[in-house]
Amino acid sequence: MQPLAPNQQLLPLTACVNERGHLVIGGCDVVELVAQWGSPLYIVDEVTLRTACRYYREGFKRFYPGPSQPIYAAKAWCCLGILAMVVSEGLGLDVVSGGELTTAIRLGVPPERVYLHGNNKSQAELTLALDYGCRIVVDNWHELKTLAQLAQERGRRVPILIRLTPGIECHTHEYIRTGHLDSKFGFDPSQWPALVDWLLGQSYLECIGLHAHIGSQIFALDPHRDLTEVLVDYYAQGLQAGLPLQAVNVGGGLGIRYVETDQPPAIADWVRVVSEGVTQHCQARGVPLPLLISEPGRSIVGPAGVTAYTLGGRKEIPGGRTYISVDGGMSDNPRPITYQARYQALVANRCLDPIAETVTVAGKHCESGDILIRDISMPLTQPGDVLVVLATGAYNASMASNYNRMPRPAAVVVRDGDAELLVRRETWEDLLRHDCLPLRLELAESCDGGRGWGD
Numbered sequence: 001m002q003p004l005a006p007n008q009q010l011l012p013l014t015a016c017v018n019e020r021g022h023l024v025i026g027g028c029d030v031v032e033l034v035a036q037w038g039s040p041l042y043i044v045d046e047v048t049l050r051t052a053c054r055y056y057r058e059g060f061k062r063f064y065p066g067p068s069q070p071i072y073a074a075k076a077w078c079c080l081g082i083l084a085m086v087v088s089e090g091l092g093l094d095v096v097s098g099g100e101l102t103t104a105i106r107l108g109v110p111p112e113r114v115y116l117h118g119n120n121k122s123q124a125e126l127t128l129a130l131d132y133g134c135r136i137v138v139d140n141w142h143e144l145k146t147l148a149q150l151a152q153e154r155g156r157r158v159p160i161l162i163r164l165t166p167g168i169e170c171h172t173h174e175y176i177r178t179g180h181l182d183s184k185f186g187f188d189p190s191q192w193p194a195l196v197d198w199l200l201g202q203s204y205l206e207c208i209g210l211h212a213h214i215g216s217q218i219f220a221l222d223p224h225r226d227l228t229e230v231l232v233d234y235y236a237q238g239l240q241a242g243l244p245l246q247a248v249n250v251g252g253g254l255g256i257r258y259v260e261t262d263q264p265p266a267i268a269d270w271v272r273v274v275s276e277g278v279t280q281h282c283q284a285r286g287v288p289l290p291l292l293i294s295e296p297g298r299s300i301v302g303p304a305g306v307t308a309y310t311l312g313g314r315k316e317i318p319g320g321r322t323y324i325s326v327d328g329g330m331s332d333n334p335r336p337i338t339y340q341a342r343y344q345a346l347v348a349n350r351c352l353d354p355i356a357e358t359v360t361v362a363g364k365h366c367e368s369g370d371i372l373i374r375d376i377s378m379p380l381t382q383p384g385d386v387l388v389v390l391a392t393g394a395y396n397a398s399m400a401s402n403y404n405r406m407p408r409p410a411a412v413v414v415r416d417g418d419a420e421l422l423v424r425r426e427t428w429e430d431l432l433r434h435d436c437l438p439l440r441l442e443l444a445e446s447c448d449g450g451r452g453w454g455d
């Protein structure tokens with residue numbers, strides 16, 4: 001039997017239990033990590049993250065006879081350390097904002113491996129991308145015309161890709177579905193002939209590729225197979241019309257296992273389906289194999305990450321639920337409240353204790369909906385225990401907020417028994433960093449203004 005790929009596992013690949021019954025990841029006792037770094041704590045297993053990168057890179061080498069470039073969708077988690085690991089594994093980057101792009105530039109990622117996306121890039125973001133020399137994936141006419149102007153001002157030909165809405169439905173949450181026609185992203189396919197004509201007349205824009213992305217956390221392979229046909233069709237038409245197309249970007253979207261019942265396909269199967277699709281459709285149309293770009297995010301970083309919390313209060317409702325509360329919640333993981341996302345968890349200091357009850361894990365924010373996990377089986381826990389929520393590497397840190405003025409957690413990367421900081425924990429003082437208090441709003445010495453509040 002084939003070993004499960006990282007995206008098919010609930011736990012990071014290096015997870016085990018030590019003689020104290022504690023969860024160990026990357027050779028580090030998670031209870032000790034929390035004692036040292038505090039909680040909530042994002043923990044990234046370097047081996048799992050690098051393994052996922054290699055499954056993509058090596059999969060394309062094995063299944064695709066043409067050139068390929070997997071690029072990591074930085075929106076899943078963008079910080080210097082995560083980007084450094086994926087880039088050192090040979091991946092490029094998909095960035096969607098000036099902030100993500102600046103992180104890539106600071107790291108020194110070669111510009112030809114960086115692709116800027118977004119449905120409303122600002123002039124400043126386009127300028128930064130042009131000066132850096134990365135690839136720009138153009139989303140709409142306004143952007144296309146702005147870019148043509150900026151390229152002309154610089155007097156040089158700028159390579160671009162065009163994002164198309166492929167008209168493919170897939171079964172995932174509507175907020176993370178992007179390939180259906182009624183989407184804010186990309187050019188509608190009905191625009192394609194006009195787009196080709198317009199692009200052929202441009203001296204400063206060089207359309208080198210096409211892009212589409214159908215959505216995220218997708219378990220079915222068929223929509224991705226269908227996407228290759230749609231994209232290769234447009235690629236063949238574009239070539240025939242005279243566009244200098246060299247690349248086809250099939251986006252990301254492969255799902256991961258969050259709970260026992262999730263059964264995502266292996267990374268290698270996704271890569272095979274996409275590779276075979278592009279190859280067959282190119283052969284059928286007699287066009288050269290393009291550079292095949294893919295943009296996985298979740299399946300690279302999701303399974304590598306866990307979040308460790310310290311348990312606090314407990315509420316038992318007679319005849320109802322039992323709630324146990326953690327010291328974080330929707331500010332460090334907004335997915336449950338946003339997408340009704342489900343998670344699995346375990347108690348890091350009680351890995352060998354028997355399951356004893358069903359509880360609901362509540363966050364500490366002032367929202368009734370701030371529930372991380374509903375009705376999960378657990379051993380008996382106590383305040384101070386360390387609860388670890390699994391598969392939180394993607395769209396957690398990157399979607400974290402300061403709601404309720406909660407400082408965002410620290411993140412560490414673990415490997416071979418060492419833990420090192422990826423992101424420092426914010427402090428309460430950090431939260432005041434950007435506040436400005438106009439002089440006229442400063443409170444007088446006696447802040448009740450003599451009106452006797454509090455009497």
Ligand SMILES: Cc1ncc(COP(=O)(O)O)c(C=O)c1O
Pocket residue numbers: 073075076094117176178213215216217251252253254295296297298299
């Ligand atoms: C354009 C684009 N590419 C790639 C991704 C990454 O998707 P995933 O994290 O599901 O692999 C996304 C995320 O939604 C996206 O919008």
